[in-house]
Amino acid sequence: MKNEDDADHRLAALGIELPTVSVPRGNYVPVAHTGAYLFVSGQGPRWNGELRYAGRVGTDLSVADGQEAAKLCALNIVSHLANACAGDLSRIARVVRVAGVVQSGPDFAEHATVLNGASDLFVEIFGERGKHARIATGASSLPSRMAVEVEAIFEIS
Numbered sequence: 001m002k003n004e005d006d007a008d009h010r011l012a013a014l015g016i017e018l019p020t021v022s023v024p025r026g027n028y029v030p031v032a033h034t035g036a037y038l039f040v041s042g043q044g045p046r047w048n049g050e051l052r053y054a055g056r057v058g059t060d061l062s063v064a065d066g067q068e069a070a071k072l073c074a075l076n077i078v079s080h081l082a083n084a085c086a087g088d089l090s091r092i093a094r095v096v097r098v099a100g101v102v103q104s105g106p107d108f109a110e111h112a113t114v115l116n117g118a119s120d121l122f123v124e125i126f127g128e129r130g131k132h133a134r135i136a137t138g139a140s141s142l143p144s145r146m147a148v149e150v151e152a153i154f155e156i157s
Contacts, residue, residue, distance in 0.1 A: 007089035007125050011078075014124060018079040019072075020048045025143070031084045037096070038084055038154045043076035044146035045069035053147040058108040061147055066102060066110075070117030073100070073150035077118075078125060081154060095122045095132040096153040103147050104138040111136040118150045 011018070024030055024041070032039045045053040045068075053069035055061050061069070078089070085091040100115040102108070115136040122130035132152075142149050 005127055007092060010125050010127070011089070016075070016125070018082060019046065019076055021079050021083045022046060022049055022076060030080050033084065033156075036093075036155050036157075038081065038156055040077045040080050040152050040154070042101075042149040042151040043073045043080070044142075044144065044149050045072040046076060046146075047072065051144055051146060054145040055103070055147055056108075057102050057104050057114055057147050058110065059105050063110050063113055066114035066147055067117030069146075069148040070100060070102075070115050070150060071121050073148055074118035074121040074152075077150060077152050078121075085156065089125075091156045092126060092129065092154050093157045094129045094155040095126055096155055098122065098132050098134045098150060098152045100134070100136050100148060100150040101142060102136065102138050103140070103142045103145070105140075108138060111138050114148060115150070117148075122152075 030041050057066035102111045102114045
């Protein structure tokens with residue numbers, strides 16, 4: 001029986017559906033497992049492979065759009081986690097670190113606000129174990145013109 005602190009239970013309770021796992025678009029693996037850690041490669045705001053948020057946040061997209069893009073990046077990360085843990089997200093002991101890049105102009109200053117879209121989702125899904133260290137930066141361009149890219153490190157049991 002699942003308890004309320006179980007990530008799979010939280011996903012169901014929140015009505016969150018995960019996108020399908022994406023195929024890497026280069027010479028890398030989506031998840032690297034070493035010791036007690038899973039390193040998830042940068043994920044873009046794609047739903048089942050389709051890019052949903054393209055352009056610069058603060059110019060082409062609003063900060064709220066950027067937050068939704070970051071949340072979608074985090075959902076893709078959780079999909080990769082579920083795949084790496086054979087569908088058992090209770091193996092995630094902690095979200096250790098999240099790093100995000102926001103495609104933005106030189107005067108944009110809301111990177112941290114945008115990345116809260118990902119951070120908030122990790123806390124919703126993993127509870128206290130979802131609180132993490134983080135860096136939020138900006139770039140003038142990202143692959144495929146994606147608005148946000150997020151990567152993360154997880155401790156597993």
